[in-house]
Amino acid sequence: MxxxxxxxxxxxxxxxxxxxxxxxxxxxxxxxxxxxxxxxxxxxxxxxxxxxxxxxxxxxxxxxxxxxxxxxxxxxxxxxxxxxxxSGHSQPKGTLRVTVPAAFGRLHIAPLVPEFLRRFPELRLSLHLSDSKVDIIEEGYDVAVRIGDMKDSNLVARHLGIDRRKVVATPAYLRKFGTPNTPDDLAYHNVLLFANPAPLDHWQFIDPEGAPCSVKVTGNFETNNCDALRAAIYADAGIALRPVWDVWQDLKAGTLQVLLPEHTHPSFKIQAVYPSRRHLSQKVRVFIDLLCESFGDTPYWDVTT
CATH class of the missing domain: 1.10.10.10 (Winged helix-like DNA-binding domain superfamily/Winged helix DNA-binding domain)
Incomplete structure (x- = not known):
């Protein structure tokens, strides 16, 4: 019936x-x-x-x-x-609801909004910036940008880039407190921690021979806000582990310095994800296409580091 x-x-x-x-x-x-x-x-x-x-x-x-x-x-x-x-006869219409990590969205998604709306004037874009991982199906989002492993099998992912991490500090901090030469040297430094939701106080390294190691770090400041962490770094308050997409301009300008460059860190996927359906909606497709077009095969933040 x-x-x-x-x-x-x-x-x-x-x-x-x-x-x-x-x-x-x-x-x-x-x-x-x-x-x-x-x-x-x-x-x-x-x-x-x-x-x-x-x-x-x-x-x-x-x-x-x-x-x-x-x-x-x-x-x-x-x-x-x-x-x-x-779709073959008209522009995409309606409202496109997008959720992205706050700092990544501010730096890399928000600048694309004017061009997106210029290309698709009949679309209304609702852009949600949050570091809380929402259930995009339950909360009605059309697409999300996710950093990290995708655990939800109900979502389809499209690759946007790689999230690489670097240990950084200001030259002024290093002049005052010295430069760590090994991961173990971090025990003698004030480390600024990003907390989402818990402080990330165990840093993973891969040494030049490919062997993994984990170092517990401590410091007098932790925050769940990237802008607050950036302010502390530039106040010469300590050392931090940051994504290249967040600090690539600082590294290029020399206002931040990479520490322990011979040690790498586990990297994570940056992906656009959307609900698994047989047909990808036109409004989602054109949005993801613009992201891929703008970031390219090697995103601009990786090219400059």
């Missing part, structure tokens, strides 16, 4: 998203009475209760949760089918 009206599914998904009938109605342009009637019709047709209603709140039943997941996928497939048919 098929649902008589696809709008019923849209209403049901909207109610789950916003949590009440009135707000869902306002979002979709229906009265709360119409929303209630459509939900009742959907439940009668399915023969199950999807929502438990009270005067204060709505509670989704177990059947409702399962049905909601299917509805989200069905509606996404319908949207993509429409996009697939019309």
């Amino acid at each position: 098929l649902v008589e009206n696809i709008t019923d599914l849209v209403i049901f998904v909207a109610v789950i998203k916003v949590g009440n009938l009135s707000a869902a109605g306002r979002e979709l342009g229906f009265s709360s009475a119409v929303v209630s009637k459509r939900l009742q019709r959907l439940e009668e047709q399915l023969g199950v209760r999807l929502l438990n209603r009270s005067t204060r709140k709505l509670c989704v039943t177990e059947e409702g949760l399962r049905y909601h997941d299917y509805c989200v996928r069905v509606l996404a497939e319908l949207e993509e089918a429409e996009t697939l048919i019309t």
Whole structure:
């Protein structure tokens, strides 16, 4: 038995998203009475209760949760089918929701926004900068930029670059406190730690012979904010382990110096990821294409270091 009206599914998904009938109605342009009637019709047709209603709140039943997941996928497939048919005849339209790590987004994604909007004037871009790893399917994002191993098998990834790390400090700090010659020498230095969420106080190295080692580092400052860490570095407060994409201009200018250059660090993938679907939506495709075009096979931050 098929649902008589696809709008019923849209209403049901909207109610789950916003949590009440009135707000869902306002979002979709229906009265709360119409929303209630459509939900009742959907439940009668399915023969199950999807929502438990009270005067204060709505509670989704177990059947409702399962049905909601299917509805989200069905509606996404319908949207993509429409996009697939019309993509050869029109510009991408609608809202593209993107989430990226805060510092990487500020440095490398935000500068591309004007060109992206110029090329695709019928798109609205919602760009979320956060170091919290969100569930892009659950929270409704179309695409995310991720740094690190991808553990979610429900996502498709496209390579953007490599996240390489360097130990750095200002020349002024090194003149005052000396330059470490081995990873073990870091024990005699103040190390500025990035915390996301816990302080990254065990630094991994690979020596010139290819042997791995781990060194515990300590210091008087930790933060989960890249700008705050940068400020501490430039206050000559200590040594830090930073991604090349964050400090490539500083290294090129000589305002930061690479330490222990003969020791490398484990690198991580930088990827654009999106929900696994049979057809990649046009708006996601053009966004990822622009990133790949801008970064190239070897991103500009790697070329200059």
